[in-house]
Amino acid sequence: AQSVSQHNHxxxxxxxxxxxxxxxxxxxxTVNLFWYVQYxxxxxxxxxxxxxxxxxxxxxxGFEAEFIKSKFSFNLRKPSVQWSDTAEYFCAVxxxxxxxxxxxxxxxxxxxx
Amino acid sequence: ETGVTQTPRHLVMxxxxxxxxxxxxxxxxxxxxxxxxxxxxxxxxxFVYNFKEQTENNSVPSRFSPECPNSSHLFLHLHTLQPEDSxxxxxxxxxxxxxxxxxxxxxxxxxxxx
Numbered sequence: 001a002q003s004v005s006q007h008n009h010x011x012x013x014x015x016x017x018x019x020x021x022x023x024x025x026x027x028x029x030t031v032n033l034f035w036y037v038q039y040x041x042x043x044x045x046x047x048x049x050x051x052x053x054x055x056x057x058x059x060x061x062g063f064e065a066e067f068i069k070s071k072f073s074f075n076l077r078k079p080s081v082q083w084s085d086t087a088e089y090f091c092a093v094x095x096x097x098x099x100x101x102x103x104x105x106x107x108x109x110x111x112x113x
Numbered sequence: 114e115t116g117v118t119q120t121p122r123h124l125v126m127x128x129x130x131x132x133x134x135x136x137x138x139x140x141x142x143x144x145x146x147x148x149x150x151x152x153x154x155x156x157x158x159x160f161v162y163n164f165k166e167q168t169e170n171n172s173v174p175s176r177f178s179p180e181c182p183n184s185s186h187l188f189l190h191l192h193t194l195q196p197e198d199s200x201x202x203x204x205x206x207x208x209x210x211x212x213x214x215x216x217x218x219x220x221x222x223x224x225x226x227x
Contacts, residue, residue: 004155032213043115044203044218051213090156100169101216103156 006104023091136204
């Protein structure tokens with residue numbers, strides 16, 4: 001079965017620091033990749049997605065993610081975080097021909113002003 | 114506001130009760146999903162409906178019974194639940210059930226089984 005790994009479940013950093021969250025998945029075939037974000041008290045919403053083409057994808061609020069097929073990774077980055085980026089971030093993977101979106105456990109990110 | 118609403122937002126029920134969770138999407142989507150979000154565990158897919166037909170049942174116990182009367186509404190009927198069923202239940206919808214479509218999530222129902 002498809003599995004998605006996110007490490008460093010709790011991340012605390014100061015404003016203007018750079019953020020990188022790792023995501024690794026286990027499936028060796030063609031995948032669609034997603035990062036979702038859940039701000040405090042709000043619903044899950046899409047941050048960015050990769051289906052094909054340029055492996056470096058840009059999302060909302062200055063976030064970007066890079067798909068490295070050889071490493072089965074889809075890491076999320078933001079060069080300079082803001083207090084408003086405090087949220088929980090979830091990586092998700094869907095394999096071709098499969099209706100199931102597999103989520104990682106999430107990264108709880110706290111940005112200190 | 115994503116266009117996916119869920120009611121109730123909070124529910125406390127005893128193990129012998131019967132209750133239902135409701136989800137409604139206003140996006141014109143054809144696929145709807147139920148997920149379970151427990152503390153310290155990944156979001157778990159429970160059911161997938163595409164054009165009102167159930168296409169996925171992720172080995173969910175029969176005490177959870179989904180119903181999809183039309184493409185805009187999805188219910189989760191609950192009966193004789195266990196305390197370990199306490200969790201946040203999320204509904205989502207997408208244009209189609211294939212991987213190319215973004216899923217839009219509702220705010221969830223926080224369920225506590227006593």
